[in-house]
Amino acid sequence: MEVIERYLDQVLRYTFLSKREKSEWREEMAAHLHSSTDHYRNQGYSEEQAIERSIQQFGSISELRRTVTQETYGFNMRTILGCALASFILFIVSVVGGLVANQYGVHNRYIEIMPIVLITVSALSICIIFTRKRVDRLCLLSLPLLFALGYLQAYFQILVDFWGEGLSFTMFEKLFFSGSYDISGRIEVMLIGDLFLFTQAIIIFAISKNRYMSILPFVFSTMYTLVHMMMFTLYYAFFTSKQFSSSVTQGYGVFLDGNMQRLMEMGLNLVIGALVLVLLMLWGKWSGKRKLNFA
Numbered sequence: 001m002e003v004i005e006r007y008l009d010q011v012l013r014y015t016f017l018s019k020r021e022k023s024e025w026r027e028e029m030a031a032h033l034h035s036s037t038d039h040y041r042n043q044g045y046s047e048e049q050a051i052e053r054s055i056q057q058f059g060s061i062s063e064l065r066r067t068v069t070q071e072t073y074g075f076n077m078r079t080i081l082g083c084a085l086a087s088f089i090l091f092i093v094s095v096v097g098g099l100v101a102n103q104y105g106v107h108n109r110y111i112e113i114m115p116i117v118l119i120t121v122s123a124l125s126i127c128i129i130f131t132r133k134r135v136d137r138l139c140l141l142s143l144p145l146l147f148a149l150g151y152l153q154a155y156f157q158i159l160v161d162f163w164g165e166g167l168s169f170t171m172f173e174k175l176f177f178s179g180s181y182d183i184s185g186r187i188e189v190m191l192i193g194d195l196f197l198f199t200q201a202i203i204i205f206a207i208s209k210n211r212y213m214s215i216l217p218f219v220f221s222t223m224y225t226l227v228h229m230m231m232f233t234l235y236y237a238f239f240t241s242k243q244f245s246s247s248v249t250q251g252y253g254v255f256l257d258g259n260m261q262r263l264m265e266m267g268l269n270l271v272i273g274a275l276v277l278v279l280l281m282l283w284g285k286w287s288g289k290r291k292l293n294f295a
Contacts, residue, residue, distance in 0.1 A: 003051050004033050011064045016129050017072060025068055033058060073128065080128050087122035091115050095231060099238055109155040109247040112231070116151070119227055120144050123220065136213055139204045143220050146196055150176030154248045176221075177228075177248065190265050194272050197221055201276050211280035218273030222266045229262055 008029055012022050033054050040050035058064070069077035098111040127140050152158040153173040175193040197217045205214035235244050236252050249255050 003048075004030065004037075004055070007033075007055055007061070010061045011068065013065075015065060015069050015072070015077060017068070021072060029058070029064075072132065075128065077129075080125055084122050084125035087118050087125060091118040091122060094118055095234065098231075099234060102235065102238070102244060107245060112246060112248070113151060113155060115231060116224065116227065119223070120220075123223060127216065130212070131210075133208070133210075136208050136210055139208045139210075139213055140216075142200070142204065143216055146172070146200065146217075147176045147220070147224055153177070176224075187264075190261075190268050193221075193265070194218075194268060197269070198272065198276065201273075205280060211277060211284065214280060215273045215277050218269045218276070221269050225262050225266050225269075229259065 008026050011029070012025060015022070017025065033051075036054035036057060037047075037050045040053050041047065045053065059067075066076055066078070069075070073080065094111075094114045098107070098115070101107060101111060124140055124143070128137065131137050131140065149172040154177040174189060175196065200217045201214045204217070205211060208214070232246070232249060232255055235246070236255065
């Protein structure tokens with residue numbers, strides 16, 4: 001029966017299923033194959049012939065792999081990975097295309113936003129691989145929400161500054177558009193931003209009960225900051241401040257001074273995200289013990 005085991009290994013390879021899911025699929029398919037092998041053996045076939053006919057009847061490896069991933073994820077794995085890869089390639093193309101367009105005097109808000117949209121689609125596609133429930137995927141769609149509000153304000157000035165004159169910044173623009181601004185390392189601004197992310201993380205956990213899903217707001221925040229730093233660093237590296245005109249950057253000096261703040265922001269995001277994960281894991285253990293005590 002080693003032939004059947006090797007066959008099932010190939011079917012389940014590159015499916016990104018969890019160990020439990022692979023075990024369940026293996027058990028179900030193995031039971032069917034062994035039953036089919038016994039059937040052919042009773043008809044007079046040899047052991048090898050019975051196994052061979054059972055595998056041929058069961059289906060090709062590629063077909064079964066598509067079936068397994070389709071029923072597990074609701075999507076074909078090739079579709080998910082294809083979307084993630086295509087979006088990432090288009091992200092690179094959009095960044096390079098923006099540099100080329102700027103060289104010919106064309107630069108606008110859409111050129112700056114497009115890479116962000118594409119990297120978001122790519123990241124969300126990858127996240128789908130690690131989700132199963134519909135509620136988890138609905139939570140995924142909420143991840144870019146706070147940042148989208150920042151882009152609406154920074155590029156289209158749709159939101160208004162209602163925070164007051166005390167801190168003198170537009171809330172979503174400064175907190176969730178972290179690619180351009182130097183706010184002189186004001187730790188309170190970063191903490192306010194992380195408070196929003198923490199609140200979003202708790203809401204996601206309350207809805208999905210998935211602790212790994214809950215820390216994704218901090219992961220996405222770090223991703224957006226890295227992408228912005230890369231994009232604008234390339235723009236300023238290839239063009240002087242006179243040639244490069246952005247809807248949101250305030251000049252090369254301000255951008256460069258803001259890099260230290262952005263590094264601090266990413267570090268703070270990762271630390272708080274890790275703390276949130278630890279707290280949710282401790283909460284899971286405590287609630288599990290509590291249920292056992294009541295039982």
